Amino acid sequence: MHRLLILSHDENEYRALIEKARLVDLEFATQPTPDVDIVLGEPSRIKAALASLPALIWAQSIWAGVEPLLDSASRRNYTFRVTNARGVFGGLMSEYVIGYLLAHERKIFQRAQAQQMKQWEHSLTGTLRGKTIGLLGVGSIGSEIARTAKFFGMTVRGYTRESETSTQVDVYYHGQDLSEFAKGLDYLVSILPNTAGTRKVVNSDLLSTLPSHAVFINVGRGQTVDESALIEALNQNKIAGAVLDVFEQEPLPKDHPFWTTPNLLMTFHTSAPSLPVDIAKLFIENYKLFIEGKPLKYQVDFERGY
Amino acid sequence: MHRLLILSHDENEYRALIEKARLVDLEFATQPTPDVDIVLGEPSRIKAALASLPALIWAQSIWAGVEPLLDSASRRNYTFRVTNARGVFGGLMSEYVIGYLLAHERKIFQRAQAQQMKQWEHSLTGTLRGKTIGLLGVGSIGSEIARTAKFFGMTVRGYTRESETSTQVDVYYHGQDLSEFAKGLDYLVSILPNTAGTRKVVNSDLLSTLPSHAVFINVGRGQTVDESALIEALNQNKIAGAVLDVFEQEPLPKDHPFWTTPNLLMTFHTSAPSLPVDIAKLFIENYKLFIEGKPLKYQVDFERGY
Numbered sequence: 001m002h003r004l005l006i007l008s009h010d011e012n013e014y015r016a017l018i019e020k021a022r023l024v025d026l027e028f029a030t031q032p033t034p035d036v037d038i039v040l041g042e043p044s045r046i047k048a049a050l051a052s053l054p055a056l057i058w059a060q061s062i063w064a065g066v067e068p069l070l071d072s073a074s075r076r077n078y079t080f081r082v083t084n085a086r087g088v089f090g091g092l093m094s095e096y097v098i099g100y101l102l103a104h105e106r107k108i109f110q111r112a113q114a115q116q117m118k119q120w121e122h123s124l125t126g127t128l129r130g131k132t133i134g135l136l137g138v139g140s141i142g143s144e145i146a147r148t149a150k151f152f153g154m155t156v157r158g159y160t161r162e163s164e165t166s167t168q169v170d171v172y173y174h175g176q177d178l179s180e181f182a183k184g185l186d187y188l189v190s191i192l193p194n195t196a197g198t199r200k201v202v203n204s205d206l207l208s209t210l211p212s213h214a215v216f217i218n219v220g221r222g223q224t225v226d227e228s229a230l231i232e233a234l235n236q237n238k239i240a241g242a243v244l245d246v247f248e249q250e251p252l253p254k255d256h257p258f259w260t261t262p263n264l265l266m267t268f269h270t271s272a273p274s275l276p277v278d279i280a281k282l283f284i285e286n287y288k289l290f291i292e293g294k295p296l297k298y299q300v301d302f303e304r305g306y
Numbered sequence: 307m308h309r310l311l312i313l314s315h316d317e318n319e320y321r322a323l324i325e326k327a328r329l330v331d332l333e334f335a336t337q338p339t340p341d342v343d344i345v346l347g348e349p350s351r352i353k354a355a356l357a358s359l360p361a362l363i364w365a366q367s368i369w370a371g372v373e374p375l376l377d378s379a380s381r382r383n384y385t386f387r388v389t390n391a392r393g394v395f396g397g398l399m400s401e402y403v404i405g406y407l408l409a410h411e412r413k414i415f416q417r418a419q420a421q422q423m424k425q426w427e428h429s430l431t432g433t434l435r436g437k438t439i440g441l442l443g444v445g446s447i448g449s450e451i452a453r454t455a456k457f458f459g460m461t462v463r464g465y466t467r468e469s470e471t472s473t474q475v476d477v478y479y480h481g482q483d484l485s486e487f488a489k490g491l492d493y494l495v496s497i498l499p500n501t502a503g504t505r506k507v508v509n510s511d512l513l514s515t516l517p518s519h520a521v522f523i524n525v526g527r528g529q530t531v532d533e534s535a536l537i538e539a540l541n542q543n544k545i546a547g548a549v550l551d552v553f554e555q556e557p558l559p560k561d562h563p564f565w566t567t568p569n570l571l572m573t574f575h576t577s578a579p580s581l582p583v584d585i586a587k588l589f590i591e592n593y594k595l596f597i598e599g600k601p602l603k604y605q606v607d608f609e610r611g612y
Binding site: 091095096098099100102103105106108109111112114115118120121122123124125127128129148151152153251252254259265266267268269270271273 | 408409412414417428430433459
């Protein structure tokens with residue numbers, strides 16, 4: 001018999017969804033107890049409960065990012081596996097990215113402001129067709145964004161460490177120098193996780209290489225952006241705009257300069273919510289592999305950091 | 307030898323594009339003269355020039371809507387063919403519709419307003435997946451919108467007089483009663499042309515049948531909407547919002563109540579511009595059919611009105 005502890009403010013919803021699947025040999029715990037061997041929840045709450053979970057052998061994160069479980073001090077002592085949420089965010093992320101790309105091309109804010117002033121604002125609209133998008137990171141989410149961009153007739157560049165798995169990417173780039181990747185992009189989208197290798201990848205060098213009409217979108221992690229460099233690029237109109245879903249510190253402190261930076265839209269970590277219906281399905285699938293002794297899906301590689 | 311008169315503020319661009327195609331037996335006229343037999347231009351400017359064009363045998367409109375050329379008095383005397391622009395607007399119209407659908411689902415305006423007030427607005431986002439869109443009119447544009455909606459996982463209903471040509475539509479509806487078509491829609495999109503049969507199709511009956519969370523988008527013609535009924539529906543929150551690209555009178559008069567109606571976005575007839583590069587291509591294709599004596603593409607049926 002296995003004992004599952006759920007650590008999420010959606011605990012009741014998760015429990016109902018998992019009970020419905022009638023999984024064998026699974027009981028639910030309501031407190032961190034010494035016999036709990038599986039935990040499903042938010043990485044920070046899992047981390048906080050670790051001391052009370054001596055029998056833990058598997059932690060399923062409900063989020064994609066598992067930074068709290070990755071800090072090097074605790075990692076060394078882990079005797080359990082960590083799996084994260086993947087493969088469920090691509091659709092929502094694509095809607096987010098395309099939504100903000102179209103808001104830019106169609107001048108959605110500009111026309112709404114004109115409407116306030118009773119102005120017949122019929123300047124020519126832009127289009128996604130023929131534009132070039134560059135994706136920093138092409139995993140399951142990047143691949144889905146690439147597929148959507150291709151649907152709208154865009155050219156897709158992909159920057160990855162080495163993988164070239166998505167066939168939706170027109171050209172791949174690797175290596176330390178991102179200038180060839182960035183040159184001439186209309187849109188730069190970062191889907192990078194927060195790892196030792198991705199910190200401040202979006203820096204003043206990269207931002208200076210972008211054309212002045214380019215727009216930067218970050219749906220990955222705030223730590224991958226040099227926030228000061230981005231503020232400078234926006235203030236000096238080195239790029240046309242930015243859309244940020246993630247930040248170095250969340251929620252964003254009230255005195256952060258982002259609140260008043262021009263041509264910046266912020267969406268407060270809402271781009272792809274972990275919906276219990278999606279994550280429960282993923283947990284159920286993984287639990288079946290777990291009791292059969294098979295490799296789990298989306299196991300986190302502590303060396304890579306994701 | 308044929309003589310072509312171009313009546314558009316993009317005349318030079320059109321001429322350059324057409325000259326590049328080196329069409330046989332074609333000369334350019336710069337004024338309406340008795341020997342002009344082909345005209346390419348805006349319907350209202352063509353209409354105004356008709357009296358000076360006794361030899362006209364073919365008028366190619368650069369727009370989809372050709373109402374000025376359709377009024378019954380002049381129509382009876384037409385001895386020339388009218389072709390309009392079709393098949394080139396589907397992509398732009400799809401970008402427009404999906405852009406505003408996503409702006410609604412992702413709360414793009416709501417989050418921008420929160421940003422102004424330094425609020426971390428992380429309420430749950432919506433998604434297009436699983437939503438239902440109803441298309442009033444499914445020609446080449448509607449079919450392309452349907453294809454895009456299906457790409458995003460939406461259910462597509464189509465209302466047409468009788469045609470069921472697009473395979474992207476999940477269920478078709480016909481006939482006078484639109485209630486079954488409208489019931490339960492998340493989005494209603496009108497792509498209807500302005501004809502005797504389409505005037506005020508979007509009336510208080512239809513708007514009352516929509517759920518209160520529904521959003522109406524009009525990219526067809528203003529005359530197909532009962533504007534007073536729409537204002538009432540928005541004022542009384544009978545529907546959640548509307549996005550209008552077209553109006554009974556354009557530009558919209560300064561004293562029109564639309565300017566101050568809540569939950570209404572206006573885009574000032576910009577949804578799908580006639581780009582010379584697209585329309586010239588269409589003209590060139592049609593000219594080749596014309597000199598071979600073959601049927602022209604997109605010939606307007608005066609009885610149907612489009």
